[in-house]
Amino acid sequence: MRKIIERIKIPLTIVGTVLITTILTFILFFLLFSTGELFGFYEFTDNLLFLLFLLALCWSLSTIPLVFLFSRFVSQTYRIKFKIYSFILSTFPIAAVVIRIYYSLSRLSFYHGSFIEGTKVLTPTGTKLIENLKVGDQIIGYESEVNRNVISNVQKNRTRTTEDYYLINNALGVTSEHPLAIRRTNGLLDWKRVRELSLGEKIISYDMGDVEIYSLEKRKIQSPLYVYNPQVSYPNNYFIIVGNTAILAHNKH
Known part of the structure; x- marks a missing residue:
């Protein structure tokens, strides 16, 4: 029974981490895109750009202690891989911000006349x-x-x-x-x-x-x-x- 629990614990921990990161990333995507759509604002000021990067960076860094916390439940064999995959997933919020900025810049080429x-x-x-x-x-x-x-x-x-x-x-x-x-x-x-x-x-x-x-x-x-x-x-x-x-x-x- 203990071996079965150990085997289940690893994939459940990985799947759980992936789901949490994915959900948070989608929420961030939604907030970033809906804000632009609701207010019709497609250009970032320097202050807003700085705040977005700061938000994404804090978001990503906050996952580091979670990774170490969850890695305790993963066997030594998979622990390094788990940390690598988790750190990759933790960069998703930064990717979301970068994509949002690219989206804004591309929209500006269509809506530059004003x-x-x-x-x-x-x-x-x-x-x-x-x-x-x-x-x-x-x-x-x-x-x-x-x-x-x-x-x-x-x-x-x-x-x-x-x-x-x-x-x-x-x-x-x-x-x-x-x-x-x-x-x-x-x-x-x-x-x-x-x-x-x-x-x-x-x-x-x-x-x-x-x-x-x-x-x-x-x-x-x-x-x-x-x-x-x-x-x-x-x-x-x-x-x-x-x-x-x-x-x-x-x-x-």
Whole structure:
């Protein structure tokens, strides 16, 4: 009976350790990913990055005494292997943080275009600050297939920070990757990233008129600035207020 208990004890201890580590790792994964999804925040500040690494490191180091504690129940033959496997498993939380950071950086390549705080968006009832947009809010967009303005719904409002942006016509602050609707030489609508724009080009306005770019300045700032990128339903665009008119912007989805 004693031999049977000894044989069962080893795999049970190993399986138990694996299960506990796996469960804790999945919890950490869930917290890391759900936080980004809930708040639409995909860029880590230095402080948050430091805290995440500190959390993962403490989490992993806390498993060391547990490994030594559980190893007492493992026979001498399997003790070294048990410790090695356990230490490998203890690195899972750090791996979770690294993967989460990679995920955030990869998402930033898709959601890099954004407008600075204080930008106004055209809605059916007037205007609304871009930072105040909520899921379900209605905004005005343009459907090119039928050549008319339509109502779209906000599906998500992504937030991040930036240390530089472009100022167009001394009124519109937008990051370099955001596409704006411009008028091609043949008169047709086209999308162009802000960093590719040049003086004299024409941005399409609310009434399908043209707003000429007479000022285009890239600005660098000392402290990070919050920028916003609302994701909207079809036709995936919306109008941004610039001075006394509104220009058409893509939702960079």
